[in-house]
Amino acid sequence: MNDQPLIIRDPEILSGIPVFAGTRVPARTLIDYLGAGHSLDDFLDDFPSVGRKQAQAVLDLCKRLLLEQPLESAA
Secondary structure, rough: OOOOOOOEEEOOOOHOOEEEEEOOEEEHHHHHHHHHHOOHHHHHHHHOOOOOHHHHHHHHHHHHHHHHHHOOOOO
């Protein structure tokens, strides 16, 4: 993407819940959709204010963050 933020947190928007920049769609909603077995296309159809490039960039960011952090064992 460009220099624009992907996700913002503003106390005036959904009480500060992280949302896709330029929308009122919580970023967590994308993860919840995918976790429930829905496709990215399903999410984009249901939340047209989020662009495909924006959603993909957030997924790429999540992936980078997960790969950078050592995961602790659940055992």
